[in-house]
Amino acid sequence: MGTSEDEEGLDILQRRVPAPGPGNAVVVAAACAVTAVAAATFAVAVLTGASVALQGIALAAALAGLALAVRRLAPAVFPHVETAEDRDAPEGSDVPLSDVEPVGRRPLLRRVLVAAGGVVGLALLAPLSALRPPRAEAERGTGWARGTRLVMPTGEPIAADDVPPGGIATVFPSDGVGREIAAVLLVRLSGVAPADPTRLDWMVGDDLVAYSKVCTHAGCPVGLFRERTSTLFCPCHQSSFDAARGATPTFGPPSRPLPQLPLAVDGEGYLIAAGDFGGPVGPAVG
Amino acid sequence: MLDTLDERVALRRPARHLANKVFPSHWSFLLGEVALFSFMILVATGVFLTMFYRPSTAPVVYTGTSAIYAGRELPEVFASIVRLSHDVDGGLLFRRIHRASSHVFIGACIAHLLRVVLTGAFRRPRELNYLIGLTLLLLAVGSGYSGHNLPYDVLAGTSLRILYTLLLSVPYLGEPLALGAFGGEFPGDIMPRLFVVHVLALPGLIAGLMTVHLLILGRQTHTQLPRTGIDGAQRVVGEPLWPWQAARSTGLALGLGATVALSAALVPWSDVDLHGPFEIAQTTNTAQPDWFLFWVEGVLRIYPPIEFHVAGTVVSGPLVGGVLLPLALVALGYAYPFLERRRHPEPGDHHVAQHPLQIPFRAGAVAGVVVLLVLLTLAAGNDVIARLLGLSTESVLWAFRIAVPLAPPLAAWGAAAHARAQGRRWT
Numbered sequence: 268m269g270t271s272e273d274e275e276g277l278d279i280l281q282r283r284v285p286a287p288g289p290g291n292a293v294v295v296a297a298a299c300a301v302t303a304v305a306a307a308t309f310a311v312a313v314l315t316g317a318s319v320a321l322q323g324i325a326l327a328a329a330l331a332g333l334a335l336a337v338r339r340l341a342p343a344v345f346p347h348v349e350t351a352e353d354r355d356a357p358e359g360s361d362v363p364l365s366d367v368e369p370v371g372r373r374p375l376l377r378r379v380l381v382a383a384g385g386v387v388g389l390a391l392l393a394p395l396s397a398l399r400p401p402r403a404e405a406e407r408g409t410g411w412a413r414g415t416r417l418v419m420p421t422g423e424p425i426a427a428d429d430v431p432p433g434g435i436a437t438v439f440p441s442d443g444v445g446r447e448i449a450a451v452l453l454v455r456l457s458g459v460a461p462a463d464p465t466r467l468d469w470m471v472g473d474d475l476v477a478y479s480k481v482c483t484h485a486g487c488p489v490g491l492f493r494e495r496t497s498t499l500f501c502p503c504h505q506s507s508f509d510a511a512r513g514a515t516p517t518f519g520p521p522s523r524p525l526p527q528l529p530l531a532v533d534g535e536g537y538l539i540a541a542g543d544f545g546g547p548v549g550p551a552v553g
Numbered sequence: 554m555l556d557t558l559d560e561r562v563a564l565r566r567p568a569r570h571l572a573n574k575v576f577p578s579h580w581s582f583l584l585g586e587v588a589l590f591s592f593m594i595l596v597a598t599g600v601f602l603t604m605f606y607r608p609s610t611a612p613v614v615y616t617g618t619s620a621i622y623a624g625r626e627l628p629e630v631f632a633s634i635v636r637l638s639h640d641v642d643g644g645l646l647f648r649r650i651h652r653a654s655s656h657v658f659i660g661a662c663i664a665h666l667l668r669v670v671l672t673g674a675f676r677r678p679r680e681l682n683y684l685i686g687l688t689l690l691l692l693a694v695g696s697g698y699s700g701h702n703l704p705y706d707v708l709a710g711t712s713l714r715i716l717y718t719l720l721l722s723v724p725y726l727g728e729p730l731a732l733g734a735f736g737g738e739f740p741g742d743i744m745p746r747l748f749v750v751h752v753l754a755l756p757g758l759i760a761g762l763m764t765v766h767l768l769i770l771g772r773q774t775h776t777q778l779p780r781t782g783i784d785g786a787q788r789v790v791g792e793p794l795w796p797w798q799a800a801r802s803t804g805l806a807l808g809l810g811a812t813v814a815l816s817a818a819l820v821p822w823s824d825v826d827l828h829g830p831f832e833i834a835q836t837t838n839t840a841q842p843d844w845f846l847f848w849v850e851g852v853l854r855i856y857p858p859i860e861f862h863v864a865g866t867v868v869s870g871p872l873v874g875g876v877l878l879p880l881a882l883v884a885l886g887y888a889y890p891f892l893e894r895r896r897h898p899e900p901g902d903h904h905v906a907q908h909p910l911q912i913p914f915r916a917g918a919v920a921g922v923v924v925l926l927v928l929l930t931l932a933a934g935n936d937v938i939a940r941l942l943g944l945s946t947e948s949v950l951w952a953f954r955i956a957v958p959l960a961p962p963l964a965a966w967g968a969a970a971h972a973r974a975q976g977r978r979w980t
Binding site: 276277280283314315316319320321322323324326327328329330331333334335337338340341342344345347348349350352353354355395397399402420437444445446447448450466478481485486487488490491499502503505507516518519520521522523549550551552553 | 573575578618637642646713714717718721725726729734735737739741759773774786788790793800805807835839840853872936946960
């Protein structure tokens with residue numbers, strides 16, 4: 268309960284008039300001067316396109332000077348008081364929320380009204396369908412089929428000899444360049460013989476093999492190839508796959524291999540697919 | 554001037570009431586203010602940045618002054634970030650201040666939450682404001698995540714691809730969820746959606762909920778640190794808003810502004826020259842989310858290669874680690890006040906802060922969750938740790954696979970036992 272007579276007044280527990288040091292006025296004035304100079308410098312720095320370092324330091328100096336001035340000026344102008352505030356207690360259910368008394372109850376009609384409101388709410392969810400993709404796009408599959416040409420991100424076809432030993436290349440189906448789910452990594456093994464479960468009949472020669480580039484763990488691009496160990500590596504979560512053994516997972520969180528793409532060569536000597544992937548592409552779909 | 558205003562809007566009485574509002578003087582009560590002020594900086598700089606941002610991935614030729622990107626064909630959104638960083642007056646400064654403030658905002662929300670939990674300030678009658686506060690933290694994390702992805706650089710593309718995977722992994726609903734959220738198969742039409750979520754929906758929700766949070770605080774007043782001669786249950790002691798608390802808060806806001814401005818001068822926050830634009834099927838070796846989501850990255854890394862089919866769906870690593878575990882932690886956060894009350898039924902209202910070790914159940918719960926999150930955060934850098942310690946990544950990975958299920962329960966048990974043995978309390 269407040270000790271002062273004024274009900275809205277402060278209940279002061281302690282009152283102290285701090286004695287600012289003799290230099291306080293100088294500090295406040297100096298801080299304000301720094302602020303003014305720094306603020307002007309900031310404005311000029313922005314307008315003249317000066318370096319971000321100058322802009323940032325000038326703005327920081329302006330704000331810091333202002334902060335110092337405020338903190339140093341307050342005790343010179345106001346006493347320090349410690350006060351107590353009483354907490355409001357809930358007033359209980361005797362206090363009415365409104366002073367307009369109802370004259371009837373009509374419970375059934377109230378429920379009908381709530382139900383009608385619910386129907387409006389549900390109906391307003393219908394426009395959420397606008398977020399859906401166009402139907403055709405949702406049912407396109409991977410885009411790989413027998414005879415689909417492999418092309419580089421630039422759209423140019425690729426021949427078997429374009430991938431050097433120990434090298435990799437990212438390719439897409441010719442009608443789906445840039446389609447993430449269709450991305451394929453061409454790998455030319457070097458110094459290692461491909462073994463089970465690699466489908467040897469899906470390779471070109473005895474060293475060119477193609478796998479989906481979408482990691483079967485979290486869907487990141489499997490972008491790195493360590494030639495020494497024939498390891499395909501995904502930098503997101505360190506998923507590793509053995510490119511010489513059907514891209515079997517060898518380390519990290521993936522539990523499924525990268526599906527292999529059957530390869531062939533067309534009449535012009537360019538690489539084509541001999542069919543779709545040998546397994547599901549990318550991460551698990553719940 | 555004030556009198557003129559008072560004559561028209563009858564301001565004097567409410568203004569005086571506000572000026573006399575009591576604020577506890579302990580520093581830990583300023584953490585929420587840091588969050589509030591960093592949010593204000595975020596809105597102010599965000600309005601500026603929004604004017605130059607273009608949420609389209611269509612290719613354009615960038616023709617500005619950046620030596621790296623001049624004359625190159627870039628996604629329009631990435632080009633607009635390059636333009637902001639190189640060609641707009643003050644653009645780079647405000648971008649960096651915005652990024653720095655976002656780190657402060659989320660960090661301050663987490664620190665504030667810890668203060669509230671550790672001192673028992675979430676107990677009746679403050680449960681509702683605790684739930685609102687926790688929601689604000691989640692919205693802040695959502696803002697951080699969406700903002701991190703707005704530049705559409707390689708990091709953003711990778712992190713969006715993982716979000717797409719997490720949505721896909723949801724049982725039965727995966728495909729409609731992922732396709733619906735992205736507007737098509739990845740990357741779909743994500744940038745306009747991410748843009749409107751980041752600049753309109755999330756900040757609007759945060760501003761609204763923050764207002765409610767502060768209004769409720771105003772009605773309920775702060776908790777009181779125990780003090781002889783003061784009945785903390787009835788009253789709260791501190792400095793009135795006017796003048797000292799106002800000076801302190803103004804100083805804090807200005808000091809925060811100075812700090813983020815200085816950091817912008819010294820640290821190249823989210824430098825546009827560091828990571829190139831996102832291109833489909835490309836990634837980088839340094840693919841990492843922001844620090845506050847390292848723990849999700851960590852659990853995705855250390856989850857064992859197990860995937861099984863059950864009841865017509867697939868239970869995969871991304872589902873368990875990236876969807877179910879975060880949902881479980883969020884649910885635990887929301888349920889905590891009620892779980893603790895069931896364990897320690899203390900009827901009535903609680904306005905006096907408790908020592909962090911006073912309630913063993915609470916000390917254990919906090920220790921368990923913190924150790925889990927810290928371990929998972931470290932697991933996101935398992936390759937870095939392996940390099941620093943001269944170990945193989947494989948052994949570090951296995952160390953985490955063993956430590957993550959074991960250490961949090963042990964820490965919870967240890968902290969609870971320690972709290973029980975100490976029997977610390979402030980009152």
